Amino acid sequence: SGGAGAGLLFAGRLSPEKGGLEAIAIARSAGMPILLRGQPYDAAYARLLEPFRDDPWVRLLGPVPRSRLWAEMAQAAAVLCPAGWEEPFGLVAAEANACGTPVVGFRRGGLPEVVAEGVTGILVDPGDVPAAALAVREALALSREACRRHAEATLDLEAVLDAHERLYRRMATGGRQ
Numbered sequence: 001s002g003g004a005g006a007g008l009l010f011a012g013r014l015s016p017e018k019g020g021l022e023a024i025a026i027a028r029s030a031g032m033p034i035l036l037r038g039q040p041y042d043a044a045y046a047r048l049l050e051p052f053r054d055d056p057w058v059r060l061l062g063p064v065p066r067s068r069l070w071a072e073m074a075q076a077a078a079v080l081c082p083a084g085w086e087e088p089f090g091l092v093a094a095e096a097n098a099c100g101t102p103v104v105g106f107r108r109g110g111l112p113e114v115v116a117e118g119v120t121g122i123l124v125d126p127g128d129v130p131a132a133a134l135a136v137r138e139a140l141a142l143s144r145e146a147c148r149r150h151a152e153a154t155l156d157l158e159a160v161l162d163a164h165e166r167l168y169r170r171m172a173t174g175g176r177q
Contacts, residue, residue, distance in 0.1 A: 005077025007033035008136065011069055011092050014049060015041030016061075019082035019106070021048060022129055024058055026080055026104070029133035032056045034080070037069060047174045061116070066095075074099040077122075081105030082132060089112040093121065098151035104135045114155065120147045134147040 008030070012077035020036055023169035036166065039062060040046035052058040058081075064072075073079055079096035087109035094114050096103050103121030105111050106128070115121035124136035153159060 005140075006075060007035060008078055008080055009035050009037070009072055009076035009096075009101075010080045010082075013038040013041050014038045015045055017083065017085040017087075018079075019084050020045075021128075022082035022132075023080040024085070024133045025129045026050055026082060026136065028057065029129060030136040031061070032077065033059070034138065035059045035061065035072065035076070037061055037072070038063055042140070070095060070099050073101050076101050078102050078104050078136055081111060082129075083108065083109060083111065084126075087111065093153045094151060097121070097147040097155065100148040102139040102142040102144070102147055104132055104139050108131070116150050116154075118148075119143075120150045164168075 008023070008027045009019060010017040012020075014036065018038075020038065023036065024034060036059065040043035040049060041107065048104045049060060053060055053068040066080055073096050079092060079101050081093050083089055083106055087108040090105070093103045093105060097115070097120045103115050105115065105121065106125055106126040112123060115123055117123055122138050123136050125129035
């Protein structure tokens with residue numbers, strides 16, 4: 001049971017490696033409004049974003065406390081994670097899933113370990129904006145409950161610590177446990 005949400009959301013530093021401009025391109029190609037939460041990383045990147053301040057489909061707003069961001073994530077149709085680098089972990093994707101919101105992003109870095117492909121989000125080849133725009137439509141049909149269950153089962157701090165402890169015990173016993 002997918003649905004809910006009034007548009008797309010991008011959260012993070014507004015910089016080339018995080019993919020803010022790609023998020024705008026994905027949203028426009030998908031025909032959906034987007035809210036970008038974050039600070040421009042440098043003056044040159046801020047200049048690239050400036051033309052979108054007059055676009056009625058794009059809202060560029062500053063950062064907010066985590067609790068407010070989570071509320072906005074929960075209200076979004078999907079959260080975009082079009083990273084332009086090998087991000088070691090996808091905190092925004094994990095938070096989105098914990099809020100019950102599917103993710104659309106580029107298949108790189110740690111994102112494939114955070115997003116359960118076809119269950120909690122859709123990942124596409126890095127840089128493929130047209131495929132990501134198509135993936136937005138697929139993501140809208142994903143179960144928001146499944147996103148939340150996945151986050152609770154695999155991304156919860158206690159679950160992660162338990163998994164690490166099991167791995168360390170197995171390594172310490174030479175795999176005999």
